[in-house]
Amino acid sequence: MLEVSNIALPLDAGLPEGGPSVRAALARVLGLDVLDIQGFNLLKRSVDARKKHDVHFVCTYAVQVDHAVQERVLERGVKPPVNVKLHVPYAGYRAPEPERALPERPVVVGFGPAGLFCAWVLAQAGTNPIVLERGRDVDARTADVEAFSKGGPLDANSNVQFGEGGAGTFSDGKLTSGIKNPRCADVLHAFVDFGAPAEILWQAKPHIGTDRLAGTVRAMRERIIELGGEVRFNTRLDGLDLVDDRVRAVRCTDVRSGDSEVIPASDVVLACGHSARDTFAMLKDAGFAMERKSFAAGVRIEHLQRDINRAQYGSAATHPALGAADYKLAVHLPAGRGVYTFCMCPGGEVVCAASEDGGVCVNGMSRFARDGRNANAAVLVGIDPEDLPGDDVLAGVELQRQMEQAAYAAAGGTYAAPAQTVGDYLANRSSSGPARGKHAVQPTYARGVVWCDLRRVLPGFIGDALADALPLLDRRLKGFANPAAVLTGVEARSSSPVRIVRDRTTCMADAPDGTAGCGLYPCGEGAGYAGGIMSAAVDGIRVAECLIGRYQR
Numbered sequence: 001m002l003e004v005s006n007i008a009l010p011l012d013a014g015l016p017e018g019g020p021s022v023r024a025a026l027a028r029v030l031g032l033d034v035l036d037i038q039g040f041n042l043l044k045r046s047v048d049a050r051k052k053h054d055v056h057f058v059c060t061y062a063v064q065v066d067h068a069v070q071e072r073v074l075e076r077g078v079k080p081p082v083n084v085k086l087h088v089p090y091a092g093y094r095a096p097e098p099e100r101a102l103p104e105r106p107v108v109v110g111f112g113p114a115g116l117f118c119a120w121v122l123a124q125a126g127t128n129p130i131v132l133e134r135g136r137d138v139d140a141r142t143a144d145v146e147a148f149s150k151g152g153p154l155d156a157n158s159n160v161q162f163g164e165g166g167a168g169t170f171s172d173g174k175l176t177s178g179i180k181n182p183r184c185a186d187v188l189h190a191f192v193d194f195g196a197p198a199e200i201l202w203q204a205k206p207h208i209g210t211d212r213l214a215g216t217v218r219a220m221r222e223r224i225i226e227l228g229g230e231v232r233f234n235t236r237l238d239g240l241d242l243v244d245d246r247v248r249a250v251r252c253t254d255v256r257s258g259d260s261e262v263i264p265a266s267d268v269v270l271a272c273g274h275s276a277r278d279t280f281a282m283l284k285d286a287g288f289a290m291e292r293k294s295f296a297a298g299v300r301i302e303h304l305q306r307d308i309n310r311a312q313y314g315s316a317a318t319h320p321a322l323g324a325a326d327y328k329l330a331v332h333l334p335a336g337r338g339v340y341t342f343c344m345c346p347g348g349e350v351v352c353a354a355s356e357d358g359g360v361c362v363n364g365m366s367r368f369a370r371d372g373r374n375a376n377a378a379v380l381v382g383i384d385p386e387d388l389p390g391d392d393v394l395a396g397v398e399l400q401r402q403m404e405q406a407a408y409a410a411a412g413g414t415y416a417a418p419a420q421t422v423g424d425y426l427a428n429r430s431s432s433g434p435a436r437g438k439h440a441v442q443p444t445y446a447r448g449v450v451w452c453d454l455r456r457v458l459p460g461f462i463g464d465a466l467a468d469a470l471p472l473l474d475r476r477l478k479g480f481a482n483p484a485a486v487l488t489g490v491e492a493r494s495s496s497p498v499r500i501v502r503d504r505t506t507c508m509a510d511a512p513d514g515t516a517g518c519g520l521y522p523c524g525e526g527a528g529y530a531g532g533i534m535s536a537a538v539d540g541i542r543v544a545e546c547l548i549g550r551y552q553r
C-alpha cells in the first residue's frame with residue numbers, strides 16, 4: 001500500500017468516507033488512472049484555515065494499487081507538496097513478558113489514564129495487577145459529579161479529579177499531545193478497541209468527549225479484570241512500608257468504611273495524578289526525593305462558539321464538514337513571562353474541578369458533538385519554581401490551594417465561581433453581570449457565578465500578566481479579548497507543581513536514603529512525567545514496560 005500525504009481537498013470532498021472526488025484526487029496526485037486505485041482509506045485529516053478565503057482539508061490516505069503500479073509510483077515520486085511512501089500498517093500492541101515470576105502482584109495506585117494503561121499492559125503481561133483507586137467506579141462517580149453540579153456536597157474522593165478514569169473523564173477528551181512517541185498509536189487504537197469513536201485514528205486533533213470516555217474506561221477495566229487484574233475502588237493509598245530500602249507493602253484505607261489494610265507489594269506504580277495533595281505530603285514526609293517544577297495558573301475564558309468559528313474559519317464557518325473550531329494561542333510578555341491558552345473545549349462547558357473542601361478550581365469539558373453554545377479554554381500564566389516563596393518542595397501546591405480558597409471565598413463559599421467580563425477586567429473594575437449585545441456570553445459553570453473583580457482573587461503577578469496578555473492574544477485570534485467574553489476563576493490545576501524523581505532507565509524512585517531501585521515507580525502527570533491524557537497514558541505504558549523489564553534481567 002502507498003501512503004500519500006499532504007493532499008489538499010476541498011471541504012465538499014465527501015469526507016471522511018471519501019467519494020468519487022477523493023478517488024479522482026488520489027489518481028491525479030499519483031499520476032494514475034482512477035481505475036488503478038483499488039481502494040483507499042483515510043489516515044489523517046486536518047483543517048488548513050490559514051487563508052480564510054480558502055479553508056480546506058489536508059489529508060493522508062493509504063492507497064491500494066497493484067504491485068507494479070506501486071513500484072512505479074515510488075520510483076518516480078509525486079509532485080510536492082504531496083508526499084508518497086510505502087505504508088506500514090499498524091501492527092498492534094504486544095506487551096513484553098517477564099522472564100521470571102514477580103514476588104507479588106504489582107500494585108498500581110490511581111486509575112487515571114496513566115494507571116489505566118499501566119494496568120492494561122501489566123495485565124496483558126500476566127502479572128495480575130491490583131489497582132487501588134480512591135474514587136468510585138465511573139458510573140457511581142458520574143452520579144456523584146452530577147449531584148454536585150446540581151448543588152450537592154463535594155465528595156472529596158469522588159469528583160471531577162478523583163475516581164475511575166482519573167482527571168480527564170469529565171473533559172473534552174482531547175488526545176492531542178506534544179510528545180512524539182510511537183506508543184501514541186497504541187493508545188489511540190486501544191481507545192477505539194474499547195469503544196471510542198474510530199475517527200480518533202484519523203483526526204489530526206482527536207477527541208473522545210466526556211460522553212464517550214466513560215464507556216471506554218469501563219470497558220478497559222472489564223478487560224483488565226478478565227486478564228486477571230483486580231480493581232479496588234474507594235481505596236486510598238496512605239503509606240509505603242520499606243524494608244532494607246525496598247518497598248515491601250502498601251498501607252491503604254477504604255474511604256467509605258475507614259477500614260485499613262496492608263497489602264504486600266514489591267512493585268508499586270504511583271499514578272496518583274496532580275491533585276493527590278495528601279499523597280504528595282505523605283511522600284515528602286517519608287523522605288522520597290521530589291522537586292519543584294514549573295506549572296501554570298490563571299482563569300478560564302468563555303466566548304460564543306459561533307464567534308470562534310467565524311474568527312477561525314471566516315465565511316466557511318457554517319460549512320457542515322467543519323466542526324466547532326478550536327484555537328491554541330501563546331504570547332511571551334516583555335518581562336519574559338509566558339501566557340498561553342490550554343485545554344480549549346469547543347462547544348463545551350466550564351466545570352468545577354475541586355477535590356478539597358473550601359476551594360474552587362475550574363476546568364473545561366465537552367461532549368463528543370461539541371455542540372454547546374460556548375467555547376472555553378484556560379488562559380494560564382507560567383509559574384517557575386523561583387516565583388515561589390521559601391524552599392518547601394510543596395510550595396506550588398500551597399499556592400494552588402490559596403488561589404482555590406480565595407476563589408471559593410470571593411464567590412460566597414457555596415462552590416459558585418468568581419467571574420468577570422473581559423471588558424471589566426481590562427478596565428480594572430468589578431463586574432456586576434454579563435455583557436449585553438450580540439457577543440454576550442452566559443457562563444456555563446453549573447454551580448453559578450458571582451460577578452466580581454478577579455484581580456482580588458488572583459495573585460498579583462498572575463492578574464497583571466493576564467491583563468497584559470489578553471490584548472496581545474487578541475492579535476493572534478480576533479475577538480479573543482472581546483469585552484463580552486467571560487473569565488471564570490481560578491484554574492490552578494493545569495499541571496503538577498512537583499516532580500517525584502525517578503531513574504530514567506528503570507523508572508524507579510530511589511529509597512529515601514538514596515539507594516536505587518526501591519520498587520516505587522512514579523508515573524503520569526502527578527509524578528511530573530506527563531501533561532494530558534495522551535502523555536499520561538503513554539507514560540503508563542512505559543512504566544509498565546520498565547516494571548516488567550525488572551524481571552527480565
Ligand code: FAD
Binds near residue numbers: 167235236
Ligand atoms: P489522573 O487522571 O489525575 O488520575 C489519578 C488517579 O489517582 C485519580 O483517579 C485519583 O482518584 C487517584 N488517586 C489519587 N491519589 C490516590 C491515592 N492516594 N490512592 C488511590 N488513588 C489515588 N487532558 C487532555 O489531554 N485532554 C483534555 O481534554 C483534558 N481535559 C481535562 C478536563 C478536566 C475537567 C480535567 C480535570 C483535566 C483534563 N485534562 C485533559 C488533563 C488530564 O485529565 C490529565 O492530564 C490526566 O488525567 C492525567 O492522568 P494521570 O493518570 O497521570 O492522573
